[in-house]
Amino acid sequence: MTEFLQSLIRGLGSGSIYALLALGFVIIYKSTRVISFAQPAFMLAGAVLVSYLAAEVGFFAAVPIAAVLIAVLALGVERTVLRPMIGKPVFVVAIITIGVDVVVRVVTNAFIGLDVRQVGDPWGLNTVTLLGVEVQQRYLVMFGTTVAVVAVLFAFFRFSRVGLAMRAVAYDQEVALAQGISVGSVFALSWAIAGGLAALAGVFVATGAGVDQQLWVIALKALPAIILGGLDSLGGAVVGGLAVGVVESLVGTYQGDVAPWLGPNFALVAPYVLMLVVLLVRPYGLFGSKEVERL
Amino acid sequence: MKGRPELYTSYAQDMAFLNTRPKRTWTGALVVVALLVPFAITDDLLMLLATGFVAAIGAIGLNIVTGYAGQVSLGHAFFLAIGAYTGAALSGDPDGRVLGFGVTSLPVWLLASGLVAGLAGLIVAPIAVRLRGLYLAIVTLGLVFLGEHVFREWTSLTGGPGVGRPAAVPELFGVRLDRPSEFFSGPQQLYLLMFVLLVIFAVLARNLVRSRIGRAFAAVRDRDLAAAVIGVDLTRYKALAFAVSSFYAGVAGSLLFVVNGFFDPGSFGLLLSVQYIAMVLIGGAGTISGAIMGALFITLLPRITRELPTVLPFISADATGSVTVFQVEAVLYGLLIVVFLIVEPRGLFGIWVRVRNYWRTWPFSY
Numbered sequence: 001m002t003e004f005l006q007s008l009i010r011g012l013g014s015g016s017i018y019a020l021l022a023l024g025f026v027i028i029y030k031s032t033r034v035i036s037f038a039q040p041a042f043m044l045a046g047a048v049l050v051s052y053l054a055a056e057v058g059f060f061a062a063v064p065i066a067a068v069l070i071a072v073l074a075l076g077v078e079r080t081v082l083r084p085m086i087g088k089p090v091f092v093v094a095i096i097t098i099g100v101d102v103v104v105r106v107v108t109n110a111f112i113g114l115d116v117r118q119v120g121d122p123w124g125l126n127t128v129t130l131l132g133v134e135v136q137q138r139y140l141v142m143f144g145t146t147v148a149v150v151a152v153l154f155a156f157f158r159f160s161r162v163g164l165a166m167r168a169v170a171y172d173q174e175v176a177l178a179q180g181i182s183v184g185s186v187f188a189l190s191w192a193i194a195g196g197l198a199a200l201a202g203v204f205v206a207t208g209a210g211v212d213q214q215l216w217v218i219a220l221k222a223l224p225a226i227i228l229g230g231l232d233s234l235g236g237a238v239v240g241g242l243a244v245g246v247v248e249s250l251v252g253t254y255q256g257d258v259a260p261w262l263g264p265n266f267a268l269v270a271p272y273v274l275m276l277v278v279l280l281v282r283p284y285g286l287f288g289s290k291e292v293e294r295l
Numbered sequence: 296m297k298g299r300p301e302l303y304t305s306y307a308q309d310m311a312f313l314n315t316r317p318k319r320t321w322t323g324a325l326v327v328v329a330l331l332v333p334f335a336i337t338d339d340l341l342m343l344l345a346t347g348f349v350a351a352i353g354a355i356g357l358n359i360v361t362g363y364a365g366q367v368s369l370g371h372a373f374f375l376a377i378g379a380y381t382g383a384a385l386s387g388d389p390d391g392r393v394l395g396f397g398v399t400s401l402p403v404w405l406l407a408s409g410l411v412a413g414l415a416g417l418i419v420a421p422i423a424v425r426l427r428g429l430y431l432a433i434v435t436l437g438l439v440f441l442g443e444h445v446f447r448e449w450t451s452l453t454g455g456p457g458v459g460r461p462a463a464v465p466e467l468f469g470v471r472l473d474r475p476s477e478f479f480s481g482p483q484q485l486y487l488l489m490f491v492l493l494v495i496f497a498v499l500a501r502n503l504v505r506s507r508i509g510r511a512f513a514a515v516r517d518r519d520l521a522a523a524v525i526g527v528d529l530t531r532y533k534a535l536a537f538a539v540s541s542f543y544a545g546v547a548g549s550l551l552f553v554v555n556g557f558f559d560p561g562s563f564g565l566l567l568s569v570q571y572i573a574m575v576l577i578g579g580a581g582t583i584s585g586a587i588m589g590a591l592f593i594t595l596l597p598r599i600t601r602e603l604p605t606v607l608p609f610i611s612a613d614a615t616g617s618v619t620v621f622q623v624e625a626v627l628y629g630l631l632i633v634v635f636l637i638v639e640p641r642g643l644f645g646i647w648v649r650v651r652n653y654w655r656t657w658p659f660s661y
Contacts, residue, residue: 096632
């Protein structure tokens with residue numbers, strides 16, 4: 001039971017990282033109908049930025065500064081690279097974001113070097129005993145922060161004027177434009193939010209083990225999460241992210257005993273199996289809206 | 296119709312294999328040049344071009360499913376891997392360290408790789424047919440990750456990560472093509488082999504897409520609902536597109552590492568899939584010649600960036616300086632894709648169309 005609970009909390013912790021990333025993907029997708037493959041690079045850049053800033057201003061000040069800086073970077077990318085591509089085929093745009101990802105990532109890697117950089121977080125690998133179960137503090141922090149961020153985001157979309165504008169654009173761009181909403185700034189804002197979320201996720205990934213050049217691979221785990229939850233559902237992104245984290249963690253704990261023939265490291269691809277299974281039953285994910293089409 | 300070569304009087308003429316006179320002349324000229332190239336340039340460039348031709352076969356395959364039938368697949372690396380391992384296992388040494396059956400005849404393992412990969416494509420197709428757009432892209436991406444896992448663990452076939460296994464043996468009628476013969480060097484023979492295969496598969500693809508099947512693909516791409524209404528069987532044609540595309544991927548995969556002679560299960564990751572998508576989009580989606588141009592462009596790009604240090608002195612050619620050639624190569628790769636697609640979303644083929652139209656009406660610009 002203890003093993004199960006530990007595994008579950010580990011899963012919820014890493015799942016909240018995937019949830020943050022998945023939210024970024026979904027926010028961009030909802031406003032621009034494009035999947036941004038640049039998220040891994042923003043995540044890496046956020047973690048690296050914190051690893052430099054933490055030495056100057058301390059970890060807790062460094063995280064929001066880095067998130068804002070990455071948000072500005074993402075906004076800049078949207079304005080320069082993505083804006084000319086409005087109305088072009090979505091897959092051409094997706095490939096462009098891959099190009100952006102490569103460029104940002106290579107430049108960031110130059111700042112990492114060959115060593116592992118520490119982000120200077122106060123938790124490290126320390127543990128705390130919670131209801132008789134020993135868990136790492138950082139997983140609790142990840143989960144708690146993500147819950148707070150998600151609550152703020154949902155309140156923002158639900159109650160603020162800008163949030164309402166973003167929902168309107170997601171619903172119908174032309175109608176939103178006719179209501180006096182600046183669709184362009186909504187695009188830019190959604191990229192900025194996604195960039196900030198990715199930076200935060202990057203910091204969480206880097207707590208404990210530190211930043212190295214392979215960190216970006218983690219961000220790809222958000223892809224099964226968004227498909228699982230449905231591409232255009234914010235709630236789905238959170239549920240999908242947590243589900244991916246938990247499944248990965250549980251498979252990692254038990255698969256060695258239950259099904260060793262699947263080979264070690266099967267946990268890393270388990271989210272994709274989960275995604276395939278869910279899609280066989282529900283082609284638009286758990287919470288995605290079915291496309292309504294007419295000829 | 297004498298003296299009026301551009302006046303078409305029948306549908307067959309319009310849909311002909313090479314439907315204009317300039318196309319016939321220039322294709323012929325290109326083939327002649329390509330056949331003469333091996334006697335003019337160095338062996339390492341020949342090997343690179345041969346790899347480019349193989350990549351072009353794979354890109355044509357991806358173009359059939361993505362460019363013609365409109366189903367974006369990020370799973371091409373998976374099918375390339377299936378082809379590569381089928382070819383390598385069939386032609387491998389039966390007493391070797393890894394699985395091998397000793398069938399070294401090139402046509403046999405080439406077709407077998409294509410068929411096995413095509414079958415895999417058919418098996419995947421039912422899932423793919425249910426999904427659309429970005430959902431499909433990410434699910435096929437999942438296929439790549441699952442494949443990577445299987446190939447990493449199946450060490451008796453793949454040799455395991457970091458170790459790898461020998462690639463397929465290119466033996467035609469008892470002659471090893473990768474070894475120097477009486478008249479040609481090894482790279483020259485491989486270059487010619489790959490070129491001939493590329494021509495064969497390009498002609499087959501062009502014939503496929505200008506047939507009834509190709510028109511059905513285009514209808515599915517442009518609006519699948521409308522295609523279904525006019526009587527195109529969506530399930531059937533989407534599955535067919537996946538099968539044909541995977542067949543091409545299998546063929547290309549089995550040849551891809553013949554030039555190097557060795558490969559590792561780590562080669563078939565997300566990066567490879569992205570490269571093939573980039574080939575198709577940079578070359579121009581929905582054209583055979585575009586796929587070939589894109590494949591050659593992407594294959595030659597690292598080589599071009601490697602020449603940069605001689606031109607730009609602040610880039611150090613070794614791996615220790617402040618700005619290394621590897622970093623420049625990677626950044627340039629990304630930047631080129633970005634700039635290229637912003638400036639010309641139709642890719643190299645789009646540029647070609649603009650140049651052609653400019654000169655067709657020259658000196659009048661309208």
